[in-house]
Amino acid sequence: AQTVTQSQPEMSVQEAETVTLSCTYDTSESNYYLFWYKQPPSRQMILVIRQEAYKQQNATENRFSVNFQKAAKSFSLKISDSQLGDTAMYFCAFAYSGGGADGLTFGKGTHLIIQP
Amino acid sequence: EPEVTQTPSHQVTQMGQEVILRCVPISNHLYFYWYRQILGQKVEFLVSFYNNEISEKSEIFDDQFSVERPDGSNFTLKIRSTKLEDSAMYFCAGDALLVNNEQFFGPGTRLTVL
DSSP states (O other), X not given: OOEEEOOOSEEEEETTOOEEEOOEEEOSOSSXXXXXXXXXXXXXXXXXXXXXXXXXXXXXXXXXXXXXXXXXXXXXXXXXXXXXXXXXXXXXXXXXXXXXXXXXXXXXXXXXXXXX | OOOXXXXXXXXXXXXXXXXXXXXEOOTXXXXXXXXXXXXXXXXXXXXXXXXXXXXXXXXXXXXXEEXXXXXXXXXXXXXXXXXXXXXXXXXXXXESOTTTOOOEEOOOEEEEEO
């Protein structure tokens, strides 16, 4: 079974700064997907970015990018030019891609606070 | 843009009562999921559903839980006899292509068991 670890329970940065949220995972699989989900105070789960394990190129979505290190089983999220609206819980998640409707395995989350 | 909807947004019930949580997935989605998030904790997978049957389930999904998609539209989670520890947010999610594994979540139902 896979596990996902987020070692930063809470982080706080100033608006416009860059922040990196860490995530490590453990799996014996070689084909999988990794995700970052954002959960604002409304508690809606919003997909921020996804990465296929077979792709070496790091995914980017506007101000959001990842640093995917497959050998180290590390998947960090970088938020550039942080905005007040980025304040939320951020969850790292793992999905096996070998077939079958496996659910996502989530980490415990990092509460990110963007200070004005 | 199509979205997953869930009703009710908040359900309060007495311990021992049955509750049904409802979800309307995006129409072209084929795989459906329920997750639970106890307040302050991580999101946990409960069950997945494909082709009108359960595909996978976690150890949390015991005999008190059931799912169905009775009319090809609504996807429901039933808890037969609620316990205090069932209080949580329950999220429904859907996935169009399993290989994509990009699940779209509903806004959640907050269940409070008194």
